[in-house]
Amino acid sequence: MDEMKETYIQEANELLENLESSLLSLESNPNDGSNIEQVFRVMHTLKGNSSMFGLTKIAEFVHDLETIYDKIRQNEMQLSKPILDTTLLALDHLNKIIIDSELEEEDNQLNHTNLIAQIHTFIGKSGSVEKKEDSSVETEQDVEGPITYHVMFAPDASIFLDGTNPLILVSELTGLGKNIVIPHFKAQSIEEFNPLDCITFWDVFIETDKSIDDIKDVFVFVEDSSTIVINELKYTNLVSNKEFGEYVSSYMFKEKSIDVNEINELADKVGESSVKESSKAVEVTPVKAQTEAKVTTKKEAKEKVLSSIRVSSDKLDELMNLVSELVTTQASLTLFSQKNESPELEVISENIEKLSRRLRDIAFGMTLVPINNMFSRFQRLVRDVSNSLGKEVQFVTEGGETELDKSIIETLTDPLMHIIRNSLDHGLELPETREEQNKPRKGTVKLKAFYSGISVYIQIIDDGKGIDAEIIRNKAIAKGFVSPEQELSDKEIFDFIFYPGFSTAEVVTDISGRGVGMDVVKRNITDLKGSIVVESAVGVGTTLTIKLPLSLSIIDGLLVEIAKVNYIIPLSVVNKCYEVSNSEMKGNFNKLLVLDDKQIPFINIRREFGYKQQPDEEKSQIIVVSDADRKVGISVDHIVGEYQAVVKPIGKYYKNQDFISGATILGDGSIALVMDSHKIIDLYTEHSKLETK
């Protein structure tokens, strides 16, 4: 709800801004009808929104204000300076109470009362605020015990053409209580028979606690086209009376509806006490429609455009491309200015660099939306699922402000929903079980999003029973995914969860565990160029971590050189740089370097990349990059400097590797490869594993 409230406030602020400018142009142009319309329309929207959010004080206030302009619009009142002054004051007041809708501040309260009084002097109302009928609250009539109604419902022949199904109305009616339904057919000769016509009508006897208004509500959309007669019968237990039932059933499929007098007579025969003189008949007659032309002025349309505009995605893509080109060209300019050693040129080039950086941020920010939108959708899911499972759950979200590409968020919703269902169904224990294990009764499912490097991480964390690696392993062996003698790390074992056709749930429930799912989840995420990892501890809980690339194709990087080839390491993962002598690295057997009194594992990229010869210089640079919760050093020959890199894909010939995520063009036209430090570290750890085996 908070997100909705935020949207409400944001929109209300926009509306008030809009209102202010409309009022001001109305003041300078009092005879312009379109201004009045605009003022009225904005007030109307604000009133509607406020009442939707239950902010009755604001809604009533705006309603009164709106009444003034409605009257002016209908020429029942003249616009005057006092009216405009008061409206502008009211506007200022609204700006304040949008965030204080209950008028908790004393000043606001006082202002509110004063302004209402002033507004009422214009619309000729006195005393307290008129109580508006809240149409959403049903006003229950005083009904003592159930009443039996006779309802005759004869839909208009053309009812099917409205898209209405009369049977749904009948079943809605019978849902109100005990009933007898007698259908009838209108006779039609074969010549006049039209299959699109509705020729059925119904007599329904219904015994219900509901009021006559509730019955009328059923027919609210068809009341003007159909014939509906509702009679209240004095006798209450006719519906269950066998003799009565038999009698009315004899009318079934006849062309005539049952006469009320007959029913009353019959009721007498059936043996009830006194006869009711006449039943209360309510005939619903069609209401004559009034037509009113609605003129939408061009101005209105224009005003709306200012708050937000729709842009085709083609144009956005084009903008991104142009920004990329700009960044590349700017790199050439920087290089050129450095070579020329002209201070003026350098100043210009630096300014352009700053501007292009800002332009880049804005352009890429346009396609991003906060992940909160998706998170709040899961609240309801968690509530419903946990209720149906009899589990008590606290749902926590963190990092909702993290932004992701809109299309990624949309693709991600279903996989996340599946994972959350799994956590609720298989992860969390029942409240009793949890208490026995000294865990809080209420389980916790946490949804967390955060940035790291050029990726976004989303974690689903539960404090449930965890996954037993041994069970997964045995099952994987049983399914033939792995041979029994193979040694596997927990991480590798948990990966089996994502194999097609793998499901560990002993009981398959409606909620999850149909064995289709986790493999689809993984595929969805891989399609987004992301990855998913499971960590779990028995009795403690399970954490699923999804890693997704940011859509940004321009990154801030560190330009380095290895054997005369340029590489870019994303600046966001770079932790610190050190200088180390080559002899120290060469004589190193455990692949650990002591840097700042800490042992840090390192990767000798020259060796990993297969360069046989040693670098010319005596010293190499170690760049310490952070990867999740570890730090790893990467050795390079030189550090060239910071560089804004436009990352381009490197084409299908290189698709079988993933430690280079792209390439970028440098200022002098040469190419630098962009390293994916995470993948390089993975590669290294796997190498080391093979070596230890």
Next chain:
Amino acid sequence: MAKKILIVDDSESIRLVVGTALRAEGYEVIVGNDGQHALDLLLESGGVNLIVSDLNMPILDGISFLKEVRKLDKYKYLPFLILTTESQESKKMEAKQSGATGWIIKPFVKEKLIAVVKKVIS
């Protein structure tokens, strides 16, 4: 398959409230900012099961939008609900005459909205 509902309102708050409520009921929801946008969406989307539309909108108002929808053969009988306020009684009748299936009176509670939606597309 989830039924698809097109919500048309120039107010983002209303779109959000209505959309969230209907999504929670399992409907697929697409939203239009005004009649014209909605009409474009309708033609692109390849069909919806219900339209819920506001009346007061810029560019193309609700009634005009409804009339345009009814001109399309494919949507001649599509359930179409209008969102209106109690002060617009005359509008309600105009909408009805132009082919609206029914209406939802603002303000409404979620349950009411869902009941009405179910009534027309269950």
